[in-house]
Amino acid sequence: MGKLHLEFGGYSTAGVKQENQDAFAAWLPTDSELTTKGSVATIADGVSSCSRAKEAAITCATNFIQDYRQTPQTWTVKRAATQVLQGLNRWCAGQHDYSMGEQSQMVTTFSALIFKSTTGFLFHAGDSRICRLQQGDFEQLSTDHHARFGNKKVLSRAIGIENNLDVDFRTFELRTNDLFVLTTDGIHEFISPKQIQSVLNQWLLKPNTSLEVLAKSIVELAIQAGSDDNLSCLLVKVAGLPQADLNEYHRQLTRLAMPPVLQEGMKLEGYRVLEQVFNGTRSSLYKVIKEDTQELYCLKTPSQYFVDDPIYLSGFLREEWIGQKLNHMNIMKIIPRPENAKFMYHVCEFIDGQTLRQWMLDNPTPTIVEVRSIIKQLIAALRIFQRQDMVHRDIKPENVMITSTGEVKLIDFGTVYVGAIAETEAWQEESVAVGSVNYVAPEFLLNNRFDFRSDLFSVAVVCFEMLAGHLPFNEFTPQSSSGLTVDNWQYISLRKFRPELPQWLDITLQKGLMTSPEQRYQAFSEFLMDLTKPNYNMLAQIQHRPLIQRHPLRFFKIIALIEFIIILLLLIYFI
Structure with missing residues (x-):
C-alpha cells in the first residue's frame, strides 16, 4: 500500500456513575498531514475528586490533537507532542478552586498514540493504559503511574497535578494487523489482560465485526465483572503500512526527469535562461526570468552525474521542501515548481x-x-x-x-x-x-x-x-x-x-x-x-590560569632550565 491505513473504533459509558469523566478522541487525516504529522489516538480519565474532572479529560483528549496539528511540520513527533502536553499541563495545574482545596481542580490521566509512517509513538502519564495485540501476543506498552496506600490507590503522575509534567515516551515499529487497545481503569482494574485478549481472539475469528462493537463488548465484560467506575475503550488497527522509504518527495525521483544542460535563451517550463551563474559537479545555477510576470529568479538543476544516485537526488528534493518551510529574511526562499512540472529543479529567489x-x-x-x-x-x-x-x-x-x-x-x-x-x-x-x-x-x-x-x-x-x-x-x-x-x-x-x-x-x-x-x-x-x-x-x-596552561612551552623551558641548573650545581659540588 502507498500510505498508512488505520481503522478506529471506541465506546465509552458512565457505568454506575452519574457523570462520565472519561474522554477519548482520534484524528485520521486524509491529506498530506498523514505523512507530515501522522494520525493520533488519545484517551483520558478525569480524577473524580476534582470538581472539573470531566472538563480536564475532554480538554486534554481533544485539545492535544488540535494543538499538535498546529506545530511545525519540521518538528519531531516527540518535540511537538511534549511541548503541547507541557502547555496543557500548565493550564490544568493552574485551575484552582480554593473552596474545594488548594489543589488543581482539573487533573486527568492521559495516554496518546501517534502513528507516523511505519513508526508508533507513545506518550503517557497516569493509569489509563495502552496495550497491543501483535501476532497473537498481548502486551502492555504503558506503565501505570499510581501508588497504593492500604486499599486506596493514588495517582503518582497525571496532567494537572504539578506545574512540570513527566511524560513516558517510547517508539516502536508498526506491523500490519497490529491492534492497539486504549482503556481507562474502569476496565483494566476489573478484567485481566487474559480476559481482554480472549475477547480480541474471538473477534479475530469474526473479521466482519466492527471495532466499535468490539470496544463495546470489552466495556460490557468489565461491567459484568463489577466495575464501579466510568469505562472507556478505544481501539486502533493498523490495516496497512507505507513502504518505509516512500513519501511524496521520493515518488518524485521516478516521476521527474533530469533537465538538460541549459544555454542562454533556452526555456524550461515558463522560465527563460538569461545566463549561467554557476556550473559545478553537483549542480548548475542559472539566472532566469519568469516569462509571464517578468520576475527574476535563480533556477537550480541537479547534475547529470548523479542521475542514478538516490541519496543525492533525495537531498536535492529535500532542499526544495526545506526552502518552502522556512521564511526568514536571511534564508534563501524557494518557490514551488508548477504542479504539472516534468523536470527536477528548484526555483529560488534571485540574490543580487x-x-x-x-x-x-x-x-x-x-x-x-x-x-x-x-x-x-x-x-x-x-x-x-x-x-x-x-x-x-x-x-x-x-x-x-x-x-x-x-x-x-x-x-x-x-x-x-x-x-x-x-x-x-x-x-x-x-x-x-x-x-x-x-x-x-x-x-x-x-x-x-x-x-x-x-x-x-x-x-x-x-x-x-x-x-x-x-x-x-x-x-x-x-x-x-x-x-x-x-x-x-x-x-x-x-x-x-x-x-x-x-x-x-x-x-x-x-x-x-x-x-x-x-x-x-x-x-x-x-x-x-x-x-x-x-x-x-x-x-x-x-x-x-597556571603558567603551564597559559604558556606550556615557556613552562617546560623554565623547568628544563631549573633542572639544568640543579645538575650543574651538583656537578660543581661533587667535583
Whole structure:
C-alpha cells in the first residue's frame, strides 16, 4: 500500500456513575498531514475528586490533537507532542478552586498514540493504559503511574497535578494487523489482560465485526465483572503500512526527469535562461526570468552525474521542501515548481550579490564591526533552523551570500538534517559526514553525530577565517580526513594573524571552536553576546590560569632550565 491505513473504533459509558469523566478522541487525516504529522489516538480519565474532572479529560483528549496539528511540520513527533502536553499541563495545574482545596481542580490521566509512517509513538502519564495485540501476543506498552496506600490507590503522575509534567515516551515499529487497545481503569482494574485478549481472539475469528462493537463488548465484560467506575475503550488497527522509504518527495525521483544542460535563451517550463551563474559537479545555477510576470529568479538543476544516485537526488528534493518551510529574511526562499512540472529543479529567489568567499577576498582585513554584522545575520538564520528541528550541516563561505546592501542570505539546503523526516527513516541518511571538511565540527566528521552546536562550530570557523584570512587549525584535505582525531583541531590563536585584535575576541572564538560540543557555547545567543562585548569573567579565568596552561612551552623551558641548573650545581659540588 502507498500510505498508512488505520481503522478506529471506541465506546465509552458512565457505568454506575452519574457523570462520565472519561474522554477519548482520534484524528485520521486524509491529506498530506498523514505523512507530515501522522494520525493520533488519545484517551483520558478525569480524577473524580476534582470538581472539573470531566472538563480536564475532554480538554486534554481533544485539545492535544488540535494543538499538535498546529506545530511545525519540521518538528519531531516527540518535540511537538511534549511541548503541547507541557502547555496543557500548565493550564490544568493552574485551575484552582480554593473552596474545594488548594489543589488543581482539573487533573486527568492521559495516554496518546501517534502513528507516523511505519513508526508508533507513545506518550503517557497516569493509569489509563495502552496495550497491543501483535501476532497473537498481548502486551502492555504503558506503565501505570499510581501508588497504593492500604486499599486506596493514588495517582503518582497525571496532567494537572504539578506545574512540570513527566511524560513516558517510547517508539516502536508498526506491523500490519497490529491492534492497539486504549482503556481507562474502569476496565483494566476489573478484567485481566487474559480476559481482554480472549475477547480480541474471538473477534479475530469474526473479521466482519466492527471495532466499535468490539470496544463495546470489552466495556460490557468489565461491567459484568463489577466495575464501579466510568469505562472507556478505544481501539486502533493498523490495516496497512507505507513502504518505509516512500513519501511524496521520493515518488518524485521516478516521476521527474533530469533537465538538460541549459544555454542562454533556452526555456524550461515558463522560465527563460538569461545566463549561467554557476556550473559545478553537483549542480548548475542559472539566472532566469519568469516569462509571464517578468520576475527574476535563480533556477537550480541537479547534475547529470548523479542521475542514478538516490541519496543525492533525495537531498536535492529535500532542499526544495526545506526552502518552502522556512521564511526568514536571511534564508534563501524557494518557490514551488508548477504542479504539472516534468523536470527536477528548484526555483529560488534571485540574490543580487556575491558569496561570502568573494567578499573575504575583497576584504582581507575586515573590522570587527563588519564581521559581527555578517555573523549576527548568519546566526539569525541558523536560529530559525534550530527552532524547526533542523541542522544545516554545511556552513561555509560558499553557502553564504552577501547582497549589495549588506544583507546575508544562507543558501544550499541539500545536506540539512530534518528531525521530523529522520525519525521515521523516510530519507536515506548518509553513512558519513557531509559538508566541507575544514568547516565540519569534529563530532560530525569523526562520529557522524551533530546538533545545532555543530553549526555553531562551523560559524566560529567562518568568523575566524573572515578576521584572520586563515583557518583556526591546520587545513585538512578530503584525503586526510579519514585519519583525523580530535588532536587535529588544535586551535591557532587569532592574534598570530591579527595581533592588533583584542584578546577577548580570541578567547570567544576559541570557546566556539572547542572540539567537545559540551565545552562550546550552548546557545547561539551566548556566542553572539561574547562576540559583541568582552566577557570579563572568561577573560579573567584565562589570565589567571597556571603558567603551564597559559604558556606550556615557556613552562617546560623554565623547568628544563631549573633542572639544568640543579645538575650543574651538583656537578660543581661533587667535583
